[in-house]
Amino acid sequence: MTVTQVAPFTCQKDQFQLDDSAHYLNCAYLGPIPRSVEMAGITGLQTKRSPTPFPSSEFFSGCNHLRERFAALVGGTSERVAIMPSASYGVTAAARNLPLGRGQRIVILGEQFPSNVYIWRRLAVENECELFTVHRPGPPPSAARWNERLLDAIRPGTAVVALPHCHWTDGTRIDLVAVGKRAREVGAALVVDGSQSIGAVPFDLDEIQPDALITVGYKWLLGPYSMALAHFGERFDDGIPLEENCFAREGSDDFQALVDYTDQYRPGAVRYDVGETANFILVPMMIEALDCISAWEPADIRAYCVALLESLTNELREKGWAMEDDFWRTGHMLGVRLPEGWELDSLQARLVEAGVYCSLRGDALRISPHVYNDASDIDALREVLLSFST
Ligand SMILES: Cc1ncc(COP(=O)(O)O)c(C=O)c1O
Numbered sequence: 297m298t299v300t301q302v303a304p305f306t307c308q309k310d311q312f313q314l315d316d317s318a319h320y321l322n323c324a325y326l327g328p329i330p331r332s333v334e335m336a337g338i339t340g341l342q343t344k345r346s347p348t349p350f351p352s353s354e355f356f357s358g359c360n361h362l363r364e365r366f367a368a369l370v371g372g373t374s375e376r377v378a379i380m381p382s383a384s385y386g387v388t389a390a391a392r393n394l395p396l397g398r399g400q401r402i403v404i405l406g407e408q409f410p411s412n413v414y415i416w417r418r419l420a421v422e423n424e425c426e427l428f429t430v431h432r433p434g435p436p437p438s439a440a441r442w443n444e445r446l447l448d449a450i451r452p453g454t455a456v457v458a459l460p461h462c463h464w465t466d467g468t469r470i471d472l473v474a475v476g477k478r479a480r481e482v483g484a485a486l487v488v489d490g491s492q493s494i495g496a497v498p499f500d501l502d503e504i505q506p507d508a509l510i511t512v513g514y515k516w517l518l519g520p521y522s523m524a525l526a527h528f529g530e531r532f533d534d535g536i537p538l539e540e541n542c543f544a545r546e547g548s549d550d551f552q553a554l555v556d557y558t559d560q561y562r563p564g565a566v567r568y569d570v571g572e573t574a575n576f577i578l579v580p581m582m583i584e585a586l587d588c589i590s591a592w593e594p595a596d597i598r599a600y601c602v603a604l605l606e607s608l609t610n611e612l613r614e615k616g617w618a619m620e621d622d623f624w625r626t627g628h629m630l631g632v633r634l635p636e637g638w639e640l641d642s643l644q645a646r647l648v649e650a651g652v653y654c655s656l657r658g659d660a661l662r663i664s665p666h667v668y669n670d671a672s673d674i675d676a677l678r679e680v681l682l683s684f685s686t
Pocket residue numbers: 324325381382383384385409411460464489491492512524
């Protein structure tokens with residue numbers, strides 16, 4: 297039997313407190329938090345136990361550190377980072393601030409995650425726009441043609457292109473550098489939901505130049521739930537936030553003067569922060585999670601996941617399981633389609649029986665490891681998959 301080989305990067309399992317009896321290959325669903333992230337949350341909770349002393353500067357310092365860490369990870373500017381509770385919040389804030397003319401086009405992908413779909417559906421109706429969905433042209437491998445069709449759909453008259461970095465069901469890669477270039481050529485705004493890739497795949501804002509990049513913290517960034525981060529470009533500098541949060545206003549660090557009302561927001565994207573931004577539990581957890589990710593480095597995390605999945609990927613491909621070509625996958629996760637006539641539900645039941653956790657998304661079995669996984673997890677998965685197929 298083939299045994300999985302992994303890259304020189306060492307498994308970080310001891311940094312986590314995972315269930316020893318489980319093979320957790322489901323980071324694309326919920327990322328576990330490292331021990332240090334858990335400790336940061338507990339310390340945050342204790343801070344609020346008896347808030348003496350609790351200077352008002354505490355409402356800003358953690359948020360500023362968080363902005364700095366995220367900006368450093370994606371190559372951005374800290375004051376352009378907004379702190380939010382969800383991807384849908386960030387996409388909605390972006391969408392509500394992009395001008396949409398009657399008859400203009402909004403481009404999305406087929407089976408895109410709903411948080412980056414529903415607001416566009418609403419705005420398309422409200423503004424009499426065309427919501428243009430670029431569907432996968434056929435069963436995988438078909439990503440090269442899918443990307444070509446996507447570029448072709450971004451035509452003059454396109455107002456917005458709203459995409460992920462990779463498809464959430466199977467990790468199919470979207471060539472965002474080419475998309476960004478095309479969007480700029482036709483004057484369209486590019487909104488990217490990076491929730492299924494940021495942290496585990498390098499992302500370079502300078503290279504892609506999206507107008508807005510939004511990601512949840514609870515998946516590949518290994519942070520807490522109800523924490524998302526966004527980086528907004530200049531298009532949004534004079535926008536209207538979804539809520540009027542007093543800490544987003546100039547001078548709000550002087551609590552005594554909060555009723556000296558001002559129409560001036562703090563610079564950059566701070567105006568888009570959710571209210572009660574300085575969540576004393578979630579913010580320190582997210583900072584610690586970003587510190588872990590930055591120390592491990594997205595390029596190495598990706599390489600580690602690719603190495604973990606490599607031999608299994610090749611075996612499944614040889615056995616006729618449909619998947620995208622390696623070139624068109626971000627590599628940190630693998631979505632495979634079963635050969636015709638096989639039942640995903642019964643496969644899923646067999647996996648759970650064996651303590652192997654993956655997800656069914658669309659018609660794909662999605663396998664999503666991270667640095668806490670090792671070859672034994674992939675071997676347990678392989679055993680179920682190959683016994684199922686023979
Ligand atoms: C691509 C993508 N975006 C966003 C989310 C989560 O969105 P929200 O934070 O709006 O619940 C998910 C969750 O699975 C996702 O896969």
